[in-house]
Amino acid sequence: MISKEAVLAALSKVEEPELHQDLVSLNMVQNLQIEDGKVNFDIVLTTPACPLKGKIEAEARQAVLSVPGVKEVNIRFDAYVRNDGHARGLMEIPVKNAVAVASGKGGVGKTTVAVNLAVALAQSGARIGLLDADIYGPNVPRMMGVDRLPPIQGEKIKPAEAYGVKVMSIGFLVPPGKALIWRGPMLHSAIRQFLGDVDWGLLDYLIIDLPPGTGDAQLSLAQSMPLSGGVIVTLPQAVSLEDASRGIQMFEQLNVPILGVIENMSYLQMPDGTVVDVFGRGGGEILAKQHQAPFLGVIPLEPAVRVGGDEGKPIVLSQPESAAGKALRQIAEHLAAQLSIAAFKRQGGVKIEMVE
């Protein structure tokens, strides 16, 4: 007879690699059943986009197989995204984690990154909202292939939806072709509307595309939203790094944790396989080190990324196996892992409470 205690004792030697605590005390092992020599259980990950699922599975299987009498191990994966607590408490909408994507200057691919991260996370099975707060160039609708909101029914505004992502954009509020000058109080009330009057439903992650730069509008926006953390997108060359550094300082000033730095347009792969570093290389990693922030990865310069943006079909969907598609999916996983770590720390390292 194999006892549940013996199996749990074996699993309590397996560490969750990001949270550095064992699977049992993290409450990640559920529905344990033992029948003859067969052991079945669920592992409830902290995000469906977990980058280390394979490692966790291999180690858990090996641990249980080492229990005398065990002949077969069946592991089913499930995920329960941790509630950051911070975002939920302050926002009127039930969002577990809110992440702002920022850049020190325009044109570095911030919106492209925000859109692809949102879609990649939705593909992994998470419930995602994407809020386009870029008052200077709200490009999210175009990149997501949506151009209007659904008709209003009831009291709340329904967000648009594409590729499993709920989308709300400041562009939906402005008549096409009309630029608006946004002043502080107007921005605040628009954001309050986005967060309070939109029927987002329950979200695991809300990704927010901030305007480029680090001026008053950006500060005011970042301040009016209870963020779990911020991500900075930069080009690899030195001049961009100075701008990106200002972006990091903006978050630091607001006490928003830096979840990571992403280097975009890092290299161009030629048809013959050679690689050209159009804008240099390596700057993103240096910047991350300077600020003791996680480095989430590099995205190559690839024409299909732009085509995906222009046609409203992000590259993680249109060409998921391209180098840029793979890079973006990996970055989404790293970001999800950083959010799990941040929520874990914020909650004081307690086990996963599965309360929506």
Ligand SMILES: Nc1ncnc2c1ncn2[C@@H]1O[C@H](COP(=O)(O)OP(=O)(O)OP(=O)(O)O)[C@@H](O)[C@H]1O
């Ligand atoms: N890795 C990439 N490879 C090829 N093209 C890219 C890549 N990343 C972004 N682009 C393209 O570069 C242009 C600028 O990107 P995007 O609009 O995302 O930048 P941004 O930083 O959000 O700009 P802004 O802040 O000015 O709105 C777009 O045409 C986009 O398709």
